[in-house]
Every structure is written in structure tokens, then in C-alpha cells.
Amino acid sequence: MDLIWLIPLLPGLGAALNGLVGIRFFSKQTAGLVAVSTMAVAFVLSVVAFLGLLGLPADERYHEVTVASWIPPIPLETANGIGSFEVPWAFALDPLSGMMLLVVTGIGLLIHVYSVGYIAHEPRGGVARFFCYLNLFCFFMLTLVLGSSFLVMFVGWEGVGLCSYLLIGYWYRKQSASDAGKKAFIVNRIGDWGFILGIFLVFFTFGTLDFREVAEAAAGMPVEVGFGVLSLICLFLFIGATGKSAQIPLYVWLPDAMEGPTPVSALIHAATMVTAGVYMVCRNAVLFSHAPMVMEVVAWIGVLTAFMAATIGLVQTDIKRVLAYSTVSQLGYMFLATGVGAFAAGAFHLMTHAFFKALLFLGSGSVIHGMNEEQDMRRMGGLKAYMPTTFWTMAIGAVAIAGIPPLAGFFSKDEILYRTFLHSQALWGIGALTAVMTAFYMFRLINMTFLGRYRGPEWGHPAGGEAHDDGGHGHAWHGPHESPRTMTAPLMVLAVGAVFAGFIGVPAALGGSNVIEHFLEPSFTAFGAFHAAEEAHHLSHTAELGLMALSVLLAAGAILFAYRNYVQQPAAADEMARTFAGPHRVLTNKYYVDELYGATVVRGTMEGANGLWTVDQRVVDGAVNGAGWTTIFSSWVSHVLDKYVVDGLVNLVAWVCAEASYLFRRAQTGLIQNYAFATLLGVFAFVTWYLLAR
């Protein structure tokens, strides 16, 4: 466990190696090997560390490793006098970060393996660049997960933002991709603003940035009835989380992030990046549970995001965009869980979601790969025959996300819905409706892609000898085909995960003991104050089972509805779109949120910048130019004065002298004898005067 600092460092090393040396010198295989092997070692170390953590008694599962000092103690003013601002490079392993560690390294490793196959068509330097970014992403995410203080976490937090920008804009020659990268970066920046304000306020309030010390201090404070300083901290932190985890109002970057290569989408959506916000909220569970008002905000934002994203997902036709909105929706569930105080359920859903969402994304990548970069589901269909592995694994993922028992999604989602029901029936209602829609759009995706009639483009048959070349990849397309083994193997592993990951959280009502919740519990309470917090009001197991049965039935109904609409009677879907033309148009255009932001925030910013530019041009530059002009003018005045007044005076003196000397200079003949004669006359005059004066 003392080697946990190596876990982030290894992908970091891989990134450095690929980035500094690889882009120029590594072959595609070497670059992939470096990236995959560093992740593999990191994963092994994570497993070892996790097992070590399991070996400790439940209330001692906290292990901190200080790698180096970072910020030496600086006295800084806080709310309680002068505090000492000290931040070491320290990594902390506790149940929550241990679980995240496994998710990030495990899913990350599979995505790395998958990428080897997916990215093989890129040029050599591009492959190394891709793996460099991918490794860097994992490096920052692991730093974020393991950081023992807000500031170390913030390093990772900013780092994943940077890497998302790099990876989404990986195909930077494509305008839409580089725009999407910028969008992700800028929207994230807005969230980061909230996060860093939260960090400032945490330090100002508690005088420390260490998670454990903050939690202990917060645990000693009373639960805030109104809106106090803890609520403000939590609100700021939650703004940060909405940016990173794509919640209303900052979710707009995530669907656009589909412009990146598909493994990147999988990495962003499943293992890293978007989970950071949820993780951060869970990490500060003690703070949040002392601010009930903010918890309520979190829950409502979560459920509204879940609902809104699910409705948009209903009508999207781009296979990756459906998945993107489903991610936003599922993240909404996680925030709903944290908002109602079920942090363990949120973290549990985060983990199960990581499995099936990575699976679905990698599967969609496999489809896109096999369809020669086609992403529109309307031009797919019937692909089950061509890519069976992809179909079956993706189907498992879809069943899992739809919440059909006994797959992973069922346990985590029902736990969230159950805990929400205990908190508020209204929230539960929206959540359950969202679950229905989730089941529907996921099976809409599966049906449109794999079942029914093939609607894609024709392809040149090798026999005909007219292998056509579209997509610009430089290799002829011979129709839909199954992806190479490096791509399907991770799919199968993830499918197994999507099936079995839920069993660690079987609720008591189904005869389980909800292992994951008890395991994670110490992370959500102040250290030393560990107690298994029992819910004050419980529903009977029967009622709980009833809720479960209801949601399963609803999901199953939605699946059947999707099957009827998109496989049995493909015309029925178009029929519905026509009947509800208005809502359909609104949903297709994603509630016009992008347009709204474009018209208000983006345009406002642009016009503000233009206005400031004008001010700069007219006022600032004007002042500078005015100063220059004034200088020129005053020096001209000075020049005139010098030339005509000062020089004039000097010349006047010279002229007066010259004119005045006109008479006398005649005497200077240059003839010595004249001078001698004058001398003689003078002598005579003196002598005469002398003699006469006697």
C-alpha cells in the first residue's frame, strides 16, 4: 500500500515516454505497448493496494502516503485567526478512493487495449500522441482520485480538463472536433471557477485543505438549518462538479465531446473525467450532509439533468450522441443519490455505470469502426449478422443500463431509486420515469443498429474488383465487419463486469447484505466517528420489493415498446414523430439549450469582448497615442523655442559683438610697424604728460 504513489506515476511516465520520445521514434506497436503496460502495472498495483486495504479492520481503512512536500507552511489568515497553509504531495487510500482506483485503472486498461486496435489506422506519430494523451488522462485522474487534499485533487481536476481538451480535439484538423475541444475546456473552466472558490472558502473556514481534517472539523459543526458557510462551500463545490460531471447547466460540452475518437468518449464517460464530480461530492460527503439545503439543490439538479438528458436521448440518431445523453442522464442519477444522502449508492452506481457505459461506448466504437466511420443509426440496422460479438456484448450493456435484474445496473439504480423514494416521492417519480426512458432509448439504439433491415451504404464486392474508398482512410471498405480481437476482448471483459459488478451491492430486501455500502461507509463519515448510520425510517422489505418490481416492469415494458416500434413496425416510430411533431423538434434540437447559450452567454461574451476591444482601441490606445502625440507636439514647441529664442539670443550676442567691433577692428592692420608707431606715440604721450605734470 505504500506504493500507491506509483499508481498515478506509471501512466504519467508512459505519457512522458510516448510524448517526448514516442511521437518521433516509436512504432505504433511500441507506443501501444508502452501505454498498455504502464496501465497494466498500475492496475496490478491498484489491486494489490486494494487487497491490502481490505486486510485492514473496517475503521482503520485509511492509508496516507506523503511523496514530497509541495507548499511549505505559510501563515495565512482564516476565519479563526492565522492558519498555517501547508500542502504536501500526499496520496490517500480509503475505501472510496480504492474503489475509484480499481475503476480507473481497470476500465482504463481495457480502453487502452481497445485503443490499440481502434487507432491502428492513424499515422505513426498520431498513435503515440494519442496514447500519450490517454496515459496523461489516467495520470491526472489517478492524481485526482488519490489526492489527500483539495489542492492535490485540484491538480488532477485541472489535468483531466486539459486532457479532455486534447483528446476531444484529437482530430484537430476537423473544425467541429477542435470546436468541441474548446467547448469542453471552456465549460469546464466555468465549473473550475466554482471549485476553486469552494477550495478558498474551505481553507478560510477550516484552515486546512486536507480532506480528513476538513471532514473532522465539519463533523463537529451543527447541521445548518439555513444557508450558512458550509452551504456556500458545498454550493461552490457543486458548481465545480456540474462542470466536470456534465450537469445542468454545464452539461452542454459532453454531447459535443463525441467528436473525439470513441475510446476517448469511453474513457471520459466511464472511467475518468465525468466521474470526478461525483467522486468529489462523495469525498466531501461530511460537508454536504451538513448542508441540507444544498443537498436538496444537488438532488433536484441531478434528477432534472437525468430527465432532460433522457428525453433528448429519445430522439437522437447519432449512436454516440444517444450514449452521451445517457451518460449525462446516469450522472444525474448519481447526483440524485448523493443529493438524497445515499453517497454509497451514488458511488456504487458510478462503478456499475463505468462498466456498462465503457462497454456501450467501446461497442459503439466497434460498430462505427466496422461501418467505416458511419455514426448515424438510420444508416445501420441488421448488423447483428456481421458483428455478433459486438451485438451480444452491447446488448448486455443495454440490459444492464436499463435496470433489468440481475445485471449490474439494476442493483445500483434501484438502490438510488429506493433511497430517493424514502426522501421524496416527487424526486422518485421523475427518477422512475427517467429509468423507463433509459430502457426505451437504449433498446431503440440496439434495435436500430443491430436488428431489422440493413439500411447502410452498399459496398464494393472484392469479386467485382471495384473496391471503393470513402472516409479517406486509405483502405477499401468491404462492408460491415467484426472488429479485431484487441477491440472485442475488452468488450467481453466489460460485459462480464456489467453482468456481475452489481452483486457486491445486493440489497437486504433481496437477501444480500449490500457489501459495497458497508465498505464505503467509512469514507462518508468523519474519521474516528465511524458508525453504520441506519436510516431512521425504513420501508418494509415488501414495499421495497414492490418498488423494484414496478421499475423492472416499467423497464421491460419500455423495452418491448422499443422492440415494437423499431423492429416489428419500423413505420410506427416515424408515425409517432409526426404525431408529436412539436415536442419531437424541440427534443431533436436538444431543447435549444446550445442555441440559448449561444445567444446569451457566448454572444454576450463575444459582444462584451468586442466592446472591450473597442474600449481598448479607442480609450487605451487613444491614451497611448495621445501621449505620443503630446510628446511630439511638445517637442516641436521645444524645438521652435530652441531654434528661434535660445539660438536667437546666442546669435544676437554674436551679432552685437560683430557690429560693435566694426570701428575698432580697422586698427588691427597686421602691420607690425603700425603697432610699433602706435606704441611710440603712446610713449611720447606718457613722457610728455609726465614731464608737463612736474
Place this chain on the structure above:
Amino acid sequence: MLEITPLHYSLLSAALFMIGVIGVLVRRNVIIIFMSIELILNAVNINLVALSDQLQDLAGQVFVVFVIAVAAAEAAVGLGIIIAFYRNKETVNIDEIQIMRW
């Protein structure tokens, strides 16, 4: 036979002095001017010697020796200047030497 009195010496000296002064003022040849200066100096010498005899004071004669020595030095320097000048201008006419004009 007329006795020679100090008055005669003074008159001779004055005459020589006036001849020298007039020579300096009116002649154009630098050599002649130079010789006129020598006349002036020797007019003074005669005066000094005569008065030394009359006053029975040797200081006058000593002074004459000094004047002769200075005159010799002056002749050397003056002739040098004249030669240098002649080499440049190929003339010793004093009217030509008027470069120090306004």
C-alpha cells in the same frame, strides 16, 4: 679742442636711439629693422657707460655686458625667425607679413 662732456654722450645716445626708432618704423626690409633694433640697444649701452663713468658706479657697465649678451641671443633668435620666414614666403618685406589681420 672741445671737451667731451656727459651731454655729448647723451646727445649721441639720443641721436642713435632716434635713428634706430625711425629705422624700425619706416624701413620695409626686416634685416634693416633688425639692425635698427641693434642701434637702439647700443644707444642705451652708450648712455649706460657714460653715466656709469660720471657717477662712478660700475653697475652701469655690468648692465651693458648683460645687454650685449641679451642682444646676441636676440640676434640669434631673430635671424632664425627671419630665415624660417624667408623659406616660406621667399621675401623679407615687412609689408608682406600681415597675416595676423582681422
